[in-house]
Amino acid sequence: MQLPAYEDVCRAHERIAPWIHRTPVLTSATFDAMTGATLFFKCENFQKAGAFKSRGAVNAVFGLEDADAVRGVATHSSGNHGMGLARAAACRGIDCTVVMPETAPRAKVAAVRGYGGEVVFCTPTNTARQQTLDHVVAESGANVVPPYDDARVIAGQGTCAKELLEDIEGLDVVIAPIGGGGLIGGTALSCRALSPHTQVLAAEPANADDAYRSLAAGKRLIEDAPDTIADGLKASLGELNWGIVQHEVDEILRAEEAAIVEAMHLIWQRMKIIVEPSCAVPLATILHHPERFAGQRVGVILTGGNVDLDRLPWSY
Amino acid sequence: MQLPAYEDVCRAHERIAPWIHRTPVLTSATFDAMTGATLFFKCENFQKAGAFKSRGAVNAVFGLEDADAVRGVATHSSGNHGMGLARAAACRGIDCTVVMPETAPRAKVAAVRGYGGEVVFCTPTNTARQQTLDHVVAESGANVVPPYDDARVIAGQGTCAKELLEDIEGLDVVIAPIGGGGLIGGTALSCRALSPHTQVLAAEPANADDAYRSLAAGKRLIEDAPDTIADGLKASLGELNWGIVQHEVDEILRAEEAAIVEAMHLIWQRMKIIVEPSCAVPLATILHHPERFAGQRVGVILTGGNVDLDRLPWSY
Numbered sequence: 001m002q003l004p005a006y007e008d009v010c011r012a013h014e015r016i017a018p019w020i021h022r023t024p025v026l027t028s029a030t031f032d033a034m035t036g037a038t039l040f041f042k043c044e045n046f047q048k049a050g051a052f053k054s055r056g057a058v059n060a061v062f063g064l065e066d067a068d069a070v071r072g073v074a075t076h077s078s079g080n081h082g083m084g085l086a087r088a089a090a091c092r093g094i095d096c097t098v099v100m101p102e103t104a105p106r107a108k109v110a111a112v113r114g115y116g117g118e119v120v121f122c123t124p125t126n127t128a129r130q131q132t133l134d135h136v137v138a139e140s141g142a143n144v145v146p147p148y149d150d151a152r153v154i155a156g157q158g159t160c161a162k163e164l165l166e167d168i169e170g171l172d173v174v175i176a177p178i179g180g181g182g183l184i185g186g187t188a189l190s191c192r193a194l195s196p197h198t199q200v201l202a203a204e205p206a207n208a209d210d211a212y213r214s215l216a217a218g219k220r221l222i223e224d225a226p227d228t229i230a231d232g233l234k235a236s237l238g239e240l241n242w243g244i245v246q247h248e249v250d251e252i253l254r255a256e257e258a259a260i261v262e263a264m265h266l267i268w269q270r271m272k273i274i275v276e277p278s279c280a281v282p283l284a285t286i287l288h289h290p291e292r293f294a295g296q297r298v299g300v301i302l303t304g305g306n307v308d309l310d311r312l313p314w315s316y
Numbered sequence: 317m318q319l320p321a322y323e324d325v326c327r328a329h330e331r332i333a334p335w336i337h338r339t340p341v342l343t344s345a346t347f348d349a350m351t352g353a354t355l356f357f358k359c360e361n362f363q364k365a366g367a368f369k370s371r372g373a374v375n376a377v378f379g380l381e382d383a384d385a386v387r388g389v390a391t392h393s394s395g396n397h398g399m400g401l402a403r404a405a406a407c408r409g410i411d412c413t414v415v416m417p418e419t420a421p422r423a424k425v426a427a428v429r430g431y432g433g434e435v436v437f438c439t440p441t442n443t444a445r446q447q448t449l450d451h452v453v454a455e456s457g458a459n460v461v462p463p464y465d466d467a468r469v470i471a472g473q474g475t476c477a478k479e480l481l482e483d484i485e486g487l488d489v490v491i492a493p494i495g496g497g498g499l500i501g502g503t504a505l506s507c508r509a510l511s512p513h514t515q516v517l518a519a520e521p522a523n524a525d526d527a528y529r530s531l532a533a534g535k536r537l538i539e540d541a542p543d544t545i546a547d548g549l550k551a552s553l554g555e556l557n558w559g560i561v562q563h564e565v566d567e568i569l570r571a572e573e574a575a576i577v578e579a580m581h582l583i584w585q586r587m588k589i590i591v592e593p594s595c596a597v598p599l600a601t602i603l604h605h606p607e608r609f610a611g612q613r614v615g616v617i618l619t620g621g622n623v624d625l626d627r628l629p630w631s632y
Contacts, residue, residue, distance in 0.1 A: 024340070045588045107585070265625060269423070272361045272621035274588040305588035309581060310631060 003243050006193035008155035009162055009186060012059040016156060019058045019091055020048050023160075025167050025299075030270045035286055036294035040171070042164045045275050045305030049115070051232075052160050052303050053077075053084035053147070056182055059156030060145040061088040069094050074142035076100070076122075076129040078231055079108030080304050081147035086117030097142060099132045101125075105231065105308040125225045126236060148180030149238025158186025164299050165194045172296040175282045177303055178202035178211045178252065179233035181241025187301065188248035198299075199250045203282040205230045206254040211237045211245065215252055229257055229313050232278035232304065253292075255284035261313045263287060267302075274305045277313060319559050322509035324471035325478055325502060328375040332472060335374045335407055336364050339476075341483050346586045351602055352610035356487070358480045361591050361621030365431070367548075368476050368619050369393075369400035369463070372498055375472030376461040377404040385410050390458035392416070392438075392445040394547055395424030396620050397463035402433030413458060415448045417441075421547065421624040441541040442552060464496030465554025474502025480615050481510045488612040491598045493619055494518035494527045494568065495549035497557025503617065504564035514615075515566045519598040521546045522570040527553045527561060531568055545573055545629050548594035548620065569608075571600035577629045579603060583618075590621045593629060 026041045044052035061073060072095030075085050082098035089096035096117040100109060101124035112119050122132040137144055146153065160183070161174055174191055178184045184202045191198045204211050208226035220242040226234050237245060255263070264280035267273065279302045286293050286300070342357045360368035377389060388411030391401050398414035405412035412433040416425060417440035428435050438448040453460055462469060476499070477490055490507055494500045504516045520527050524542035536558040542550050553561060571579070580596035582603075583589065595618045602609050602616070 050588065268590055268625055272366065272590040274584055274590060309584055309628070312625070312628075315626060315631065 002151060003240060004151040004155040004189065006189045008151065009158035009189050012155040013159040013162060015062050016055055016058040016159065019062070019088070020054055021046060022163055023047055025164065026271060026273070028271050031283070035290050037286065038297045040164070040168045040297070040299045041271070042160060042299060042301045043273065044160060044301060044303050045273060045279065047304070049083045049087040049111070050304055050306040051080035051084060052157060052183060052301070053080040054087060055159050056153035056156030057081065057084035057088040057145060058091070060150065060152040061085070061092050063152055064143060068143055072096060072140065072142045073145050074098070074133060074136050074140065075145050075147060076133045077147050078234060079104050080232055080306055082117065083108060083111045083115065083306065085145055086112045086115035090116045095142070097136050097140065099129055099136060101129065105306070107308045108306055111306065127224060148182030148235065149240050151240060153182050154185040154240060154244070156186065157183045158189045160301060161187040161190040162194065164301070165190060165198070168299060170297055171195065171198050171299045173199045173201055173293065174299040174301070175201040175203055175286070176301040177230070177233055177278050177281045178204045179278070180235035181211065181237045181245055183301065183303065184249060185241045185244040188244050192248060200248060202245070202249050202252045203285045204252055204254050205233055205260060205281060206256050208234055209254050212252040212254055214242065215246065215249070230260055230278040230281055232276060233281065253285035253289060255281050255288065259284040259288055265314055274307060275302050276304050276307050279303050318467060319556060320467040320471040320505065322505045324467065325474035325505050328471040329475040329478060331378050332371055332374040332475065335378070335404070336370055337362060338479055339363055341480065342587065342589070344587050347599070351606050353602065354613045356480070356484045356613070356615045357587070358476060358615060358617045359589065360476060360617060360619050361589060361595065365399045365403040365427070366620055366622040367396035367400060368473060368499055368617070369396040370403060371475050372469035372472030373397065373400035373404040373461060374407070376466065376468040377401070377408050379468055380459060384459055388412060388456065388458045389461050390414070390449060390452050390456065391461050391463060392449045393463050394550060395420050396548055396622060398433065399424060399427045399431065399622065401461055402428045402431035406432045411458070413452050413456065415445055415452060417445065421622070423624040424622055427622065443540060464498030464551065465556050467556060469498050470501040470556060470560070472502070473499045474505045476617060477503040477506040478510065480617070481506060481514070484615060486613055487511065487514050487615045489515045489517055489609065490615040490617070491517040491519055491602070492617040493546070493549055493594050493597045494520050495594070496551035497527065497553045497561055499617065499619065500565060501557045501560040504560050508564060516564060518561070518565050518568045519601045520568055520570050521549055521576060521597060522572050524550055525570050528568040528570055530558065531562065531565070545576055546594040546597055548592060549597065569601035569605060571597050571604065575600040575604055581630055590623060591618050592620050592623050595619050
């Protein structure tokens with residue numbers, strides 16, 4: 001497998017531009033006062049289908065040759081990649097099948113179906129996801145669009161940090177959540193090309209810290225079925241993603257579950273925007289390590305806003 | 317009492333500019349598809365202190381002579397005006413007392429105190445609010461800044477529609493919620509001056525429809541202690557506000573409670589922004605009367621985002 005390069009991010013940006021939002025960057029006087037840093041929030045919760053995942057999905061779907069595209073696409077996803085892929089397939093007018101864990105939020109299952117995607121459920125482990133997807137593909141011949149371990153997807157996700165760096169000058173740090181590593185991989189490609197002095201940080205739930213432990217061990221560690229409120233970050237780091245992360249990510253910070261929920265509640269209450277738990281992991285780490293960020297200009301990627309409004313983490 | 321004019325709105329805009337946000341205008345492909353209209357949402361939920369009320373409060377506080385300002389300010393409010401006034405007083409460095417009904421959302425009470433305001437509780441009727449405020453003023457000599465029946469406040473609230481009309485061309489309609497009439501009064505002043513062909517519509521909870529009934533009767537009707545989820549709209553139309561509404565508001569549309577909650581849930585789910593129930597009344601009326609708005613460019617003022625996150629209307 002070949003690692004994507006920044007040129008792939010640029011090609012992706014041209015390809016996906018008609019189908020995605022260039023999302024706004026918000027600031028918060030409250031959070032600046034709380035952290036001593038100057039924070040710039042890249043709002044992918046306002047992205048099409050509610051998350052940055054639309055970027056990679058659209059790039060992969062619209063990059064298919066016509067002869068391949070007619071067989072449709074398929075993937076496994078705990079939610080946002082599935083929604084993004086279902087919408088991307090609908091934009092191109094092809095079929096889409098999404099393998100989802102039985103525990104996926106109801107709102108995300110409904111949204112995949114709302115975009116015309118077919119949902120196939122599996123037990124909530126990384127192993128079961130892959131086996132179920134293999135079965136779907138053997139029957140339909142669909143093109144697999146993996147959620148993160150894919151050069152087209154990584155290049156697509158990199159367009160988010162590209163926009164952030166184009167819009168906000170002089171960032172000392174860009175921080176994004178890390179799950180499978182699609183977003184952080186693309187983010188690293190864009191930062192290294194556009195602003196080499198900008199540090200690339202990843203934020204990870206302490207309950208699903210395979211990336212942190214992989215970096216410490218110097219080799220990719222796999223984790224099956226971790227339990228965290230940040231449901232978008234349960235996947236283990238992919239192989240291509242590890243190839244980028246091990247060389248280009250400066251540091252991985254971890255957040256405890258309670259800190260993630262508290263940061264999410266703060267974002268809702270103070271910024272008046274809806275973000276998912278996964279989004280809150282970077283802010284949770286910044287609030288926990290203010291000395292690490294004080295005085296710096298920090299770009300924070302808010303990854304998505306697809307939440308089951310009837311089941312919020314502070315009312316469990 | 318003298319009605320404010322558009323010149324007062326312009327003077328207010330200069331006075332308050334250093335202390336408020338020029339809030340963004342968002343669009344939604346989903347809601348355009350649902351309504352057949354083109355909707356432009358003016359996001360006062362992102363305003364300082366979380367609501368448009370900051371505009372009128374800052375205008376009143378910073379318009380006081382120094383000799384008067386030293387005695388501080390006082391008001392009665394179910395929440396957002398109190399928060400806006402407490403913050404405005406803190407910006408100028410003077411005291412603020414807010415009379416609040418015992419039923420006011422906890423988050424709003426905490427926020428008034430967070431800005432340094434003193435809270436005095438009363439029973440939740442319009443009559444009790446006024447009596448309690450009179451008592452506070454007799455003791456402190458504070459300058460009363462009424463929540464809506466005040467030329468300075470109406471002029472301040474008019475800056476919101478002024479910005480909307482400056483930013484979005486060719487609006488056929490501007491629609492805003494109506495409670496005491498401060499926002500709709502100021503909105504009418506700006507629309508008539510800047511875009512005379514633009515219709516000015518008000519949206520009101522059917523459970524608190526004194527403005528609708530007043531317009532039908534041709535005289536101002538007072539209502540004591542109405543019950544609606546849209547807690548910001550329980551106040552009856554003020555006298556000055558009626559002076560504007562009766563001549564300048566083209567139509568008042570009403571929404572039932574269930575429709576208000578549904579519209580609020582839709583805004584959260586689809587636009588990924590946090591708005592209070594009062595904000596959702598205009599969209600509720602648009603969704604209920606799509607034929608009234610189809611094909612039109614409609615400015616919708618989203619008034620505030622101060623919600624008790626632990627007590628949401630769809631989880632009661």
